[in-house]
Amino acid sequence: MGIVLGANQYGKAETRVVRIVRDTPRHTIRDLNVSTALRGDFAAAHVDGDQAAVLPTDTQKNTAFAYAKRHGVSSPEDYALALSERLLEAAPAATGARVAVDEYAWERIQVDGTGHDHAFVRRGQEVRTATVGRTREAVAVESGFRDLVVLKSTGSEFKGFLRDEYTTLAEADDRILATSLDATWRHRADPEDWDASYAAVRALVMATFATTYSRALQETLYAMGRAVLEAHDDLAEISFSAPNKHHFLVDLAPFGLDNPGEVFVAADRPYGLIEATVTREEP
Amino acid sequence: MGIVLGANQYGKAETRVVRIVRDTPRHTIRDLNVSTALRGDFAAAHVDGDQAAVLPTDTQKNTAFAYAKRHGVSSPEDYALALSERLLEAAPAATGARVAVDEYAWERIQVDGTGHDHAFVRRGQEVRTATVGRTREAVAVESGFRDLVVLKSTGSEFKGFLRDEYTTLAEADDRILATSLDATWRHRADPEDWDASYAAVRALVMATFATTYSRALQETLYAMGRAVLEAHDDLAEISFSAPNKHHFLVDLAPFGLDNPGEVFVAADRPYGLIEATVTREEP
Amino acid sequence: MGIVLGANQYGKAETRVVRIVRDTPRHTIRDLNVSTALRGDFAAAHVDGDQAAVLPTDTQKNTAFAYAKRHGVSSPEDYALALSERLLEAAPAATGARVAVDEYAWERIQVDGTGHDHAFVRRGQEVRTATVGRTREAVAVESGFRDLVVLKSTGSEFKGFLRDEYTTLAEADDRILATSLDATWRHRADPEDWDASYAAVRALVMATFATTYSRALQETLYAMGRAVLEAHDDLAEISFSAPNKHHFLVDLAPFGLDNPGEVFVAADRPYGLIEATVTREEP
Amino acid sequence: MGIVLGANQYGKAETRVVRIVRDTPRHTIRDLNVSTALRGDFAAAHVDGDQAAVLPTDTQKNTAFAYAKRHGVSSPEDYALALSERLLEAAPAATGARVAVDEYAWERIQVDGTGHDHAFVRRGQEVRTATVGRTREAVAVESGFRDLVVLKSTGSEFKGFLRDEYTTLAEADDRILATSLDATWRHRADPEDWDASYAAVRALVMATFATTYSRALQETLYAMGRAVLEAHDDLAEISFSAPNKHHFLVDLAPFGLDNPGEVFVAADRPYGLIEATVTREEP
Known part of the structure; x- marks a missing residue:
């Protein structure tokens, strides 16, 4: 009875992406912790040490930053949907991608009864979460908090x-x-x-x-x-x-x-x- | 040149005291993490193993709970002032007492636009702090946050x-x-x-x-x-x-x-x- | 399309059981963090608030302590096997029990080149883990570390x-x-x-x-x-x-x-x- | 009664410096967490926003890395002594420098009863500490652990x-x-x-x-x-x-x-x- 590779996945965890929208003087902020993972046919990397099919986790990190600009972050779910699609496109050996996003909320600092344009205080209650699981055939979104x-x-x-x-x-x-x-x-x-x-x-x-x-x-x-x-x-x-x-x-x-x-x-x-x-x- | 005991203090750290005021149906909550310490002439405990002057840290904890009822918690500073006074009274060998309180804030859960009477959500921004240092002659209060x-x-x-x-x-x-x-x-x-x-x-x-x-x-x-x-x-x-x-x-x-x-x-x-x-x- | 209860389980997490064996002057120590969970037909507790089938998590905790004495801890796996069996016996509505144990390792303090009889220093490398999943029909053991x-x-x-x-x-x-x-x-x-x-x-x-x-x-x-x-x-x-x-x-x-x-x-x-x-x- | 600047200091905390000595095939490792701070006449930075006397914390970080190479890390104390001396030299406005080092211990992985040349496992007991406080006139070293x-x-x-x-x-x-x-x-x-x-x-x-x-x-x-x-x-x-x-x-x-x-x-x-x-x- 031979020994074989079973389930496996790899990715970049906890990329801390902060996106400021400053198109007007009234800035907005989205503060994210992004984890990505790919699974699929990566047996060669495990068994033979051959990385030809492996999109580096460093590239996954770069893509997370680039998509915060290119696609933007209208919501963590929307951003994760776009990022997961890109990762599958970039890694032909992958059959599935998973993008998990934690979002930390900020609220405007109050000055004379009004929220300030570009100064924020972290709102410390829950962490908002969004997870997108995507295969070549289907996509599933989970929203939540912790x-x-x-x-x-x-x-x-x-x-x-x-x-x-x-x-x-x-x-x-x-x-x-x-x-x-x-x-x-x-x-x-x-x-x-x-x-x-x-x-x-x-x-x-x-x-x-x-x-x-x-x-x-x-x-x-x-x-x-x-x-x-x-x-x-x-x-x-x-x-x-x-x-x-x-x-x-x-x-x-x-x-x-x-x-x-x-x-x-x-x-x-x-x-x-x-x-x-x-x-x-x-x- | 002999070897001697230098500075020393002891106490109970991080007693988690939660005080509910329920005199009316609209409850309030004070959620505290209380640390107390005594210093003074406790050389016998160190050098001879003689505990006769030592008010146990367990008793300090009991006192923290009892004072949440007996004195109440109108503010962390007021509570720490009362508790520190009691500790000096109870431990004649002590020359000084320090009571440090962290307070975790809660806000009422909103139901139909109104804060609920007895349901709360932890407000996660800063931790409020209050520290009372008291000797037989003087008392100093520090307020703050972290x-x-x-x-x-x-x-x-x-x-x-x-x-x-x-x-x-x-x-x-x-x-x-x-x-x-x-x-x-x-x-x-x-x-x-x-x-x-x-x-x-x-x-x-x-x-x-x-x-x-x-x-x-x-x-x-x-x-x-x-x-x-x-x-x-x-x-x-x-x-x-x-x-x-x-x-x-x-x-x-x-x-x-x-x-x-x-x-x-x-x-x-x-x-x-x-x-x-x-x-x-x-x- | 009605709304129904799906998967569920409940238990007591992180009971910190420390077992000393002191049958001889050379003591041994097993330092455990024990989490237990039951699953099965607990719909009444969720839907109707009826606890008649629910073995309280407090009882699960008590059982974890009692079994550290009654059965002993020859290894985390052996202890978890016994505890999981007891929990299924005690809770007729349960179809499965899961007992997860973390073990923290200690080594003897060296005194003049010899390990001391009853003084220990925590060895801080990995945490050893053991998980037993038991149903009425089968049992599976996972060992590991983290x-x-x-x-x-x-x-x-x-x-x-x-x-x-x-x-x-x-x-x-x-x-x-x-x-x-x-x-x-x-x-x-x-x-x-x-x-x-x-x-x-x-x-x-x-x-x-x-x-x-x-x-x-x-x-x-x-x-x-x-x-x-x-x-x-x-x-x-x-x-x-x-x-x-x-x-x-x-x-x-x-x-x-x-x-x-x-x-x-x-x-x-x-x-x-x-x-x-x-x-x-x-x- | 005017309002004035009181005690102040600034620096870079928790620079994670890992130094490998690989002069022979039998490598050694020193794994440090380095925090530096300067105090002295930095009133202009606080009161007028004038940074001319301020050696940036980024430079302090760079110096910590450079000194791990230039001076080496024969011990955390020796390294902190050298680094503190350099910081006082680089910042003429400083009257004092403090360098605090945490060291994480590693031991060689055992292979066939022998410690391996370049593979290590983190020994998880205590963290070793060394703190150097240096003024223009004097230097004090504290060693320790936590x-x-x-x-x-x-x-x-x-x-x-x-x-x-x-x-x-x-x-x-x-x-x-x-x-x-x-x-x-x-x-x-x-x-x-x-x-x-x-x-x-x-x-x-x-x-x-x-x-x-x-x-x-x-x-x-x-x-x-x-x-x-x-x-x-x-x-x-x-x-x-x-x-x-x-x-x-x-x-x-x-x-x-x-x-x-x-x-x-x-x-x-x-x-x-x-x-x-x-x-x-x-x-």
């Missing part, structure tokens, strides 16, 4: 769970629910405006988190996913990964103090990790 | 610098200026409202960054410090630490593209590091 | 690659090759001694890295994988993920100095990222 | 401490003592061999940690410092910063298991933080 940290100080319980001989957890009628949310969603059709689509999904996820009573983080994820798919016909599916960032009520009784949901310790590790996809039924 | 990431896409040059045989840097007429700003300021008198004072200083630092033409990051720091001291008589001094987060213009000429300040690579390391204090003249 | 940082100061070239209009990279006859290697391998049969098997694979990967002339990182990965499968009949497959940690030769010519492969700048980002699996031919 | 993670599984207690109304900690007869040790020491005279001096101090610190019964981390720090100063006449002083990385015994009684010092949870935060200097008596 590290959106949200918390509810009430409206969350955890009760009625399975118990075994290792169970010591008390039931909770009213607890803090906190998570650092990652989400990705797949499009059935490209939206007209990627930025508007992103903003709408993000806002709906947060509003649903806020307004839904939670009997478990699982229920909250499902509710958020359901709300998004109901409101956005053009989305096929949404997936969440959510660490349950435990906030434990501190026992202040030894100090003669009661603690009716007021003082918590925020724990680092371990954390619950809940992952769920909400999708549409097969027809 | 990791406020700001960027100007124009209005910055760097020219006319000293050159030697290792200098290769070209002069820059128009560059990106970006930094992740840390600042601390000392109070001559306690403000009536610590939160309002903080917000005013922070806003003024950012507005000055935005509106001041920069001939070097040094000049920008000085301008920000000057503006703050001019506007806030109750402040004695302000210090900045500012990494110059280099954004290098990418050479697109090999690809037949010009690049008039549009496409940059954001570099990680090395970075310039500029530190400056702006203070009041001795009388 | 973050093994290796470097060759010669014996590496990169030439003859595909060029397009965005290619500016010069060919390299003699460069530094450096990577932070992750590897995982699947077993066809359980080895008698998991620790010995791990040590042998790790040593062979490093020796092959050292002694193989590299015409690309791809070729090096393939050579390492081939060597491992040739030497270890009980392994089915090995996969690598290897960032190409670029070390660029610094141009010292402006300073009147030549630089024949002596002074390099170690770059952070971007980096090449090469991933490859070496496997056995289907029979 | 992140040396050590643990004792017995031989440590914590008892007889001060108690107040917030104290809940139980006395411990036999606990795990673990820390991630930082240390710096000042030289009264330059050693002949900086590398040998470093290795001797490091080994003695570890051996003392191993063999000293600990009644508190404070006592352990003092014992280590005392041992080093007693053995090394050429050292003036040594300082430690040591987080007490708590390992809490897990309560297994609810599961019918005893736990005589066998199963622990390694906690992240909060942690004790103990800092102490051991010095020589003033004559």
Whole structure:
């Protein structure tokens, strides 16, 4: 039974592309972290050390910069679509290209109540993500975010769970629910405006988190996913990964103090990790 | 020449205290990372292993939690003032206590255009800081922030610098200026409202960054410090630490593209590091 | 077209279990970071908020600690096998359990040329990993490591690659090759001694890295994988993920100095990222 | 009362210099992270935006690379001494220069029981540090390390401490003592061999940690410092910063298991933080 090359891919990760649009005095900025990868018939590079089919990762980096100028960055999705197309064109041995973009958001610095023309402060909430997977036949776009940290100080319980001989957890009628949310969603059709689509999904996820009573983080994820798919016909599916960032009520009784949901310790590790996809039924 | 104990201190670092105020349905949250330290005559613990004078770091942690309830957290400064007083009271051998608080900001999740009562999203810009140093005779408060990431896409040059045989840097007429700003300021008198004072200083630092033409990051720091001291008589001094987060213009000429300040690579390391204090003249 | 729950799993991540064996004065230590997850029919928890089938993540954590005592940790693989079996037993709704263990290595502190009985220093090279995936029908074990940082100061070239209009990279006859290697391998049969098997694979990967002339990182990965499968009949497959940690030769010519492969700048980002699996031919 | 510039300094941080010595086929490697800073009369740059006295941080970076070739890196201390001297020479306005070097250690990959000529694996224990502070009149060298993670599984207690109304900690007869040790020491005279001096101090610190019964981390720090100063006449002083990385015994009684010092949870935060200097008596 011989030994052979299996799945493989290669590319350039974390190219930090910053694009300023300065056609008018009111500048705009798109701040991206771009990772590209190619897969296909690259066996010669692995087995024989022959690089003739290999588009260097350095060239992939150059292309990422050049396309920020040539094509521009109207949205991370649109940019990734163009870049992935170019990479397949440039590397005939490739059967697939994957372009993953993280976008860091900036907002204008406020001066006398107005956003400044060319001075910005990094908005530190979530990182926006866009991933394009492209083959010679098809293309798929995933939009999303990661590290959106949200918390509810009430409206969350955890009760009625399975118990075994290792169970010591008390039931909770009213607890803090906190998570650092990652989400990705797949499009059935490209939206007209990627930025508007992103903003709408993000806002709906947060509003649903806020307004839904939670009997478990699982229920909250499902509710958020359901709300998004109901409101956005053009989305096929949404997936969440959510660490349950435990906030434990501190026992202040030894100090003669009661603690009716007021003082918590925020724990680092371990954390619950809940992952769920909400999708549409097969027809 | 004998061997002796020199400077020493001990305490509990990074106690993650979360305080919810839920007296009404509209909750508020203060999310703190608290570090305490004591110094004084603790030689017996070091030299003889005798802990009789040592208030355990575990007790310091307990006190941090208890004071979040007993005293409350109207501001990180006010809380640190109370906690430091208690620690000196509890540890007779201590001559000084230091309480350093990081505060993570949250904002209300927007639902139908209104901030929700008990659901929050972490605002990810800067971390607010407050440090109280207290001895038996005196107390000093430093307010500040760290990791406020700001960027100007124009209005910055760097020219006319000293050159030697290792200098290769070209002069820059128009560059990106970006930094992740840390600042601390000392109070001559306690403000009536610590939160309002903080917000005013922070806003003024950012507005000055935005509106001041920069001939070097040094000049920008000085301008920000000057503006703050001019506007806030109750402040004695302000210090900045500012990494110059280099954004290098990418050479697109090999690809037949010009690049008039549009496409940059954001570099990680090395970075310039500029530190400056702006203070009041001795009388 | 209805909206339904898709793939989902939940568990406790990063439980930091430290197990000391102190049956004799010569202690041993196993220092683990344990993550467990269950998948199966947990739709009620998501859709109806009903937790009756949910074994809490807190219980999973308790079980991880209890099994470190009850079953012991003769190796991360053996421990993960036992823990995964227990979790499936405890959660009837689960169809699968996944236990992933990171192990941090310690070595004895040397005192007068001998390893001390109960004092240890963390050995900081790679993190050892073991992952057990178990269903009601089958079990699969993956061993591996991550973050093994290796470097060759010669014996590496990169030439003859595909060029397009965005290619500016010069060919390299003699460069530094450096990577932070992750590897995982699947077993066809359980080895008698998991620790010995791990040590042998790790040593062979490093020796092959050292002694193989590299015409690309791809070729090096393939050579390492081939060597491992040739030497270890009980392994089915090995996969690598290897960032190409670029070390660029610094141009010292402006300073009147030549630089024949002596002074390099170690770059952070971007980096090449090469991933490859070496496997056995289907029979 | 006017507003003036106070203390200030500037420089280039984290220049990643890798120096290969390849005069023979048996290469050696020094892997450095170099930070330089200048202070002095740089008021014009801050107040007037006049850079005529400012040696750019880019030039400081270039000099760091050039000196790795021109002067070489026989040790981080020796390199920092030379680099600091050059920086003062190049910047007439500077009154002081500070060069701080982190060194990452590599060891040879073992092939058939022998260390390879040009293939290395990163040794991941501590980071070695060297800091040179130089003025026009004097120079001071500090050697040290950080992140040396050590643990004792017995031989440590914590008892007889001060108690107040917030104290809940139980006395411990036999606990795990673990820390991630930082240390710096000042030289009264330059050693002949900086590398040998470093290795001797490091080994003695570890051996003392191993063999000293600990009644508190404070006592352990003092014992280590005392041992080093007693053995090394050429050292003036040594300082430690040591987080007490708590390992809490897990309560297994609810599961019918005893736990005589066998199963622990390694906690992240909060942690004790103990800092102490051991010095020589003033004559």
